[in-house]
Amino acid sequence: MSTRSCPCGLSGAYPECCGRFHSGAAAAPTAEALMRSRYCAFVKGDAGYLLRTWHPRTRPARLDPDTGTRWTGLEILATGAGSAFHSVGTVTFRASYRGGSLHERSRFERVDGAWVYVDGEFLD
Template identity: 85%
Template sequence: MTTRSCPCGLPGAYEKCCGRYHSGAALAPTAEALMRSRYSAFLKRDADYLLRTWHPRTRPARLDLDPGMRWTGLEVLQTTEGSAFHSTGTVTFRASYRGGTLHERSRFERVDGAWVYVDGSFLD
């Protein structure tokens, strides 16, 4: 079995990177780690994880992921706060997909000790 790097762009194997967050074995320790794991969840069409890591205040009732969407890469451009010492954070990133790119600044908060996605602003 060949181990491939995680879809989030970090060099570790998926199982030891975002996979442990998706399975519930661990919580993302930073806002950036959560954002990367959510990108991987979009790529893997894991709507349950995406909903579970969405702030209850802004979470949609359901999430229908487009089976034709093909994510091709992630570039983290800037992270502000979002560490173990913060209660909020932002991550600015560019996610590529077949046919274009998504440039967003996402906001994250901690709820009961776990990082969750609040919302995002599209850039460009």
């Protein structure tokens, strides 16, 4: 994946898109932005970011992303709440990889003002 395009599917370059969230230069402003940045972290194998953006009550002690998975695209299917004016939100998405796809409705909450991933429900 080139540094010119962000793996999350938006048109911006990685450093100005999800890269700024991964580096800690900014926090994801919406649940959807956090979802996109977490997908991008899976693409890049950034377990530290994934753990930092996971709700403390549901966060695993350790995370070892599968480096053999080749993620090929993210499609946001629906969002519920999750804006700057909400404390909870949902994002339904399909993440494609070589050989298949993952369809999930993820739940997000704000903790100390920052969006974090709570859990997800697999669909299909």
